[in-house]
Amino acid sequence: MSLTRLLRRCAAMMLLAAAAAPAHAEADAPASPPRFEFAGFGTLGAVSTDDKDVWFTRYGVNYPGKKDPDFSPDSLVGIQGSLRLTPYNDITLQGLVREDGGASQDPQLTLAFFRQTLAPGLSVRLGRVRVPFFMLSDSLYVNYANPWVRPPVEVYGLNPFNDLDGVDFIYNARFDAFDIEVHPYYGGGRIPFPQGKARLKEALGVNLGLSRGDFSLHLGHGEGTFTLERGDALFVAVSNILQRTGQGGVISDLSGTHGRTRFDSVGVQWDDGSWQLIGEYARRKTNRYAASAHGWYLSLGRRFGPVMPYMVVARQMLDEQFAAATLPSGRLATLWDVFLVSRNNAQRSVTLGARWELAAYAAVKAEVTQARPDGDAWGSYAPRGDVETTRIGGRTLNTFSLSLDVSF
Known part of the structure; x- marks a missing residue:
């Protein structure tokens, strides 16, 4: 059975369950006036790399900065308000200010949905919600909820889409001890x-969460179409080269509006209050525009009162580039090679860090990451100067990150 048919059947079953619920349940509930709830969160983060010919970047999240230290990868401030209309429905809005992938710092509407309870344990949300590609998708912006300065880029950089305009169902149940x-x-x-610009379209997926005591498991699968229309200087130069050498057809594998993708993820977490173990694996499969890749990380932390030292080992690997051209040696071939390398974020890294609970709802985090991008990759870095002469792949790069996270 295809994923589309399976999800349609799931939705139909959920709607039938809602229809079967007592029709007078809401009418019998005691009336209560609308209630408004407000919350805020923020991160002030700084990143510095020891080699000053490169800068650290989170592809699809921020625009590579030109200052050292760079505050753009992690710093943000957000507010969220929810209006509970009745015990069975509410409206939620969330606004965010941070630098985005286009170097803009304009406010963003990151949540805007209406939620309706359909039956015990079953609700539907309509509007803008968080797209649940990863185990920690719900807390991506509220970084106080995460143990690190940022989620490992080797995994969370595989899919930069965070917000979903559409509909989702959430069904919670208890089965035995789970x-x-x-x-x-x-x-x-x-x-x-x-x-x-990049756009995700017709994304259809399902997540399964399973928890018992200190242990939780996440399984996710999604499919959809996507657009990636490039106009940066490197892409324009490569496009002109391909046109001049009679290989203009290759451009349709690099930029366009008819891409297809699928995304799979598995995550586990165990936290007994003293020890914390988190691991996640994700794979991005595409047919054009963006390279196919997969990644994983394993994080181990130990609490000593308000301080938790931690260590993270992570890896991302390239699966397929989806672009091939034959160019004469010289600058034309060099530009083509640089373009392919810029699309490859494969790297391995080891991070040592610590989190200090400074006060209620506030935490300071500091970490040092030693990363080594693959020989034909930029990893999570970008050249500060000439892209043709700055080599990143195969180098060992040390990055220091510091953040103050608050949630209120």
């Missing part, structure tokens, strides 16, 4: 892209 959550979703989203 809590189960089933989360199907449908919709699309977009992100600013340097000198271009």
Whole structure:
């Protein structure tokens, strides 16, 4: 059975369950006036790399900065308000200010949905929600909830789409000693892209969550179409080269509006209050525009009162580039090679860090990451100067990160 048919059947079963619920349940509930709830969160983060010919970047999240230290990868401030209309429905809005992939710092509407309870344990949300590609998707912006300065880029850089305009269902149930959550979703989203745009369309997926005591498990699968229309200087130069050498057809594998993608993820977490173990694996499979890749990380932390030292080992690997051209040796071939390398974020890294609970709802985090991008990759870095002469692949790069996270 295809994923589309499976999700349609899941949605139909959920709607039938809602229809079977007592029709007078809401009428019998005691009336209560609308209630408004407000929350805020923020991160002030700084990043510095020891080699000053490169800068650290989170592709699809921020625009590579030209200052050292760089505050753009992690710093943000957000507010969220929820209006509970009745015990069975509410409206939620979330606004965020941070630098995006297009170097803009304009406010963003990151959540805007209406939620309705359909039956015990079953609700539907309509509007803009968080796209649940990863185990920690719900806390991506509220970084106080995460143990690190940022989620490992080797995994969370595989899919930069965070917001979904569409509909999702959330069903929670208890089976024996296990809590189960089933989360199907449908919709699309977009992100600013340097000198271009990227859009996710017709994304259809389902997540399964399973938890018991200190242990939780996440399983996710999604499919959809996507657009990646590039206009940056490197892409324009490569496009002109391909046209001049009679290989203009290759451009349709590099930029366009008819890409297809699928995304799979598995995550586990164990936390007994003293020890914390988190691991996640994700794979991005595409047919054009963006390279296919997969990644994983394993994080181990130990609490000593308000301080938790931790260590993270992570890896991302390239699966397929989806672009091939034959160019004469010289600058033309060099530009083509640089373009392919810029699309490859494969790297391995080891991070040592510590989190200090400074006060209630405030934490300071510091970490040092030693990363080694693959020989034909930029990893999570970008050249500060000439892209043709700055080599990143195969180098060992040390990055220091510091952040103050608050949630109120």
